[in-house]
Amino acid sequence: MHEDFIDQEVISEVKDVWKRFELRIGIFSKKTFYALRGVSLKVFKGETLAILGESGCGKTTLGRIFLGLEEPSRGEVYWFGKNLKTLSKREFKSLRPKVQAVFQDPTSSLNPKMRIKDILFEPLSINFRITKEEGLSQIGEALKKVGLSEKVLYCYPHELSGGQRQRVALARALILQPKLLVLDEPTSALDMTIQKQILDLLKELRLSFQISYIFITHSINTARYLATRIAVMYLGKIVEIFPAQALGKVPHHPYTELLLSVNLDPFNPVKPNLSALKGEPSLSFEEVEGCPFYPRCQYKKTNCQTLSPELVEVSPGHFISCFERI
Structure with missing residues (x-):
């Protein structure tokens, strides 16, 4: 049930x-x-x-x-309740963090040249323009939600298992509180x-x-x-x-x-x-x-x-x- x-x-x-x-x-x-x-x-x-x-x-x-x-x-x-056709660019951008995605293959959706800490910080910097210091607590909270240790922060995607990569992709989406x-x-x-x-x-x-x-x-x-x-x-x-x-x-x-x-x-x-x-x-x-x-x-x-x-x-x-x- x-x-x-x-x-x-x-x-x-x-x-x-x-x-x-x-x-x-x-x-x-x-x-x-x-x-x-x-x-x-x-x-x-x-x-x-x-x-x-x-x-x-x-x-x-x-x-x-x-x-x-x-x-x-x-x-x-x-x-x-808002028609996307009628939204201004500014209005659409304000709603964007509330609608997020996780795709099939985490390998292709995670930048292989970025460490996990930077992958998770990127959506925060784009949508909220906060400093890395300000984002650290939110990054830690997102990792906790998906059951990952902060030890992964300095890893690259290829150093993680498939399940860990998908958890990172999920954490990246959740960090914006969609x-x-x-x-x-x-x-x-x-x-x-x-x-x-x-x-x-x-x-x-x-x-x-x-x-x-x-x-x-x-x-x-x-x-x-x-x-x-x-x-x-x-x-x-x-x-x-x-x-x-x-x-x-x-x-x-x-x-x-x-x-x-x-x-x-x-x-x-x-x-x-x-x-x-x-x-x-x-x-x-x-x-x-x-x-x-x-x-x-x-x-x-x-x-x-x-x-x-x-x-x-x-x-x-x-x-x-x-x-x-x-």
Whole structure:
């Protein structure tokens, strides 16, 4: 069971967000690739919202849009009730420390030429313009939060283990005291034992400081272990949203059901068997008229090919986009 202290204060929100990219096909032609197609999603105070889906579903692009690192082609993004489109540069900069990220590979996100003390001080100097002496106590506190000794301060990233590097990346994000943390596959590059340690640490930090998480993952097992709420993505669309404790206990979208058919132990070293999923998700080069899961769905009907089902609330907090399930 997951902790249930979450209130209904909205920390961040996307409304009808679309994202398209122009991809070159051959020498002379281009095609439009739709990474996101009409995504609307809220993040509440103190929750862990897992965004779950296969590679190419658009979850990382959605995370970058929540972070303000990518602008949507259409739609709106809100931080703390404020539309990012209407913010001045000064207003955006004042909110920036409150929304931070931890990425998949700490090796690529930590400057190899900087000592850990300088890596942790950098965000403080950029956002708050404080001296190194003033930042020392905050650096020590950030290390304490993630379970690292101050002995690592004079190390370079390559001198630390993978788990230690990811803790440093987490400390760097936490040092700004964010309200929202976007975590993009933060444990997938780590071994199973270290994965569990990091996930348990994230749980503890969320409860202690009431941080909201957007946890991007391809693993339904990890989402089940960490999340309070899960949003399932397929080909740029949200096909289901539900409380994490309801996973496997309620009728799900056919795609979620297929993901559920794999082993539900989040720390089992055996790779999930996705053989039940027929075919591969194709790149979305056009605005699909019908359900995006239609070609791979065992329950598909004729109308699924031409009509796009909306997300409908079938029980409190449980939304499904499927004609078969509503």
